[in-house]
Amino acid sequence: MGRTLAEKVWDDHVVRRAEGEPDLLYIDLHLLHEVTSPQAFDGLRLAGRPVRRTDLTIATEDHNTPTLDIDKPIADPVSRVQLETLRKNAEEFGVRIHSLGDVEQGVVHVVGPQLGLTQPGMTVVCGDSHTSTHGAFGALAFGIGTSQVEHVLATQTLPLAPFKTMAITVEGELPEGVTAKDLILAVITKIGTGGGQGYVLEYRGSAIRSLSMEARMTICNMSIEAGARAGMIAPDRTTFDYLQGRPHAPQGEDWDAAVAYWETLATDEDAVFDAEVFIDAAELTPFVTWGTNPGQGAPLGANVPNPEDFADPQERTAAENALKYMGLEAGTPLREVKVDAVFVGSCTNGRIEDLRAAAAILDGRQIAEGVRMLVVPGSVRVALQAVEEGLDKVFTAAGAEWRHAGCSMCLGMNPDQLAPGERCASTSNRNFEGRQGKGGRTHLVSPQVAAATALVGRLAAPADLSDNVAVEV
């Protein structure tokens, strides 16, 4: 019987298989950041163990880093200690690091692909659940905890329980104004935050094949929000073209050998998935979340749902809690929900295409009065590219703030946070209670919806804008 993409990559990394034991898998690339690694390095020190493969390990600073005044000492002493700890550990153990101020610094899941370190058929891990991003290249990539970080540092392997496979097939063309973000938000709402549990998802079909690498990364990034182990997309010409010429991409004969291997990875025609989900791309519209988990979403044209309409008692209670926290009334059209802040950035939507999409909508317009908008590039390289294209000027002219690279307002670990009760349209990945700051309220959206929302001051899609003037409801 044929094998799926995920099964092929898994099989090619089995170091040891024995009855009654989990498979021991080799890890090709280990990404580190400051938050989930200090206790792992401590463990190595305690046991007197070295990092087995420093040449397969790379660190960057992202979660704690400020996006303003990066030339000054970090104001928060606890954040400063955590960053200094990573720097000390990298030096002591001989790990390559890109610190704040370095041209290769940025969000770990933006840095790996742009350096060409993420390639098809690899196993990629990081102490960060959004490691699923790298699956866009046909890599088996997943987030791990700190104990596993230590395990990989010490052994370059992980014992792993077997997984199931789920095909998410999206056929057809995405309608105008509908993006990869809308697609993945719709998938998560459809299968639920636990729907992918135990599965590696493979996104397939004509709508997926027509997407750019950036868009594919957005989709795979949020696989974890459906509870999945990982999300993958078969490598194709789009993947190879993105990789060729990047600093760590293979060259010469190695390139040819690599491509020959990568071309064997796609799921065999006679392979069988454990579960299948079908989505008609033509039916998708801009999608936003209304609740406090990423599965609580709806088309922008819908109303805030009524908890009583949920048959499942757990879901009903969750919806009641969510509306209370979010300060929303059931039945309110989502387009009438006013926002205080807009955030464009993160490992989900902080790449150059995302910034271009937002800039195209903001160009020549002014964001609504009283709305604060942060645009945060995913990496220094993305920032430099944006500046070269003049996007930074578009953002600042529209009234948005153009910041330095980092995780920023995706999570409350650095100075960029919402105040209690503030409502934000955010291109990030989690709308959990307090995720963007204590008491903050998050609506997950695409970069296009974020930009249109900033202009109107209420949740909006680009189609709602009439020329230069925001449409009044």
Place this chain on the structure above:
Amino acid sequence: MEKFTTHTGRAVPLRRSNVDTDQIIPAHWLKKVTRSGFEDGLFEAWRKDESFVLNLPERKGATVLVAGPEFGTGSSREHAVWALQNYGFQAVISSRFADIFRGNSLKNGLLTVVLPQETVEQLWALTEADPTAEVTVDLEAREVRAEGVTAPFELDDNVRWRLLNGLDDISITLQNEADVAAFEAKRPSYKPRTQPVA
């Protein structure tokens, strides 16, 4: 890792689904570089509410958390497991756990037990009616017991063996170091390395 064989203690019924790891331990706590001292951050936002179940005097000293489905979703932060352990929890019962959280818990000796939602409801009813009711989580017998409840649970044999013996995963893997070296010798040359390139 501490051994886990069997544990008996009072329970905290947490009637919430989709308790994500940002709720278990908010991000600002993650700046600490130790594995201890997270107890005050556990469910920090909810604990500001006096009526939150963890704040009730009769729940003081409880060691078994009985939670709603999809417990531990979201961020991979192992700090969520440390926070539960630092606070004093020895076991968590739910009908569904997020994968990464579950893996993290079992690597730290925090036993996460999957039981059918109806059994979770029974345990909620029992421990809400009688806060002194004790719940036993028996890993040797693979069984949860409480008044009127005897519920078998499944756990992978290998994981159970490691927990029962408090074994360190890294030491076990390093016993097979020769397999790792043999695999490395055969890796293709086109696989990337992280050293800076010119």
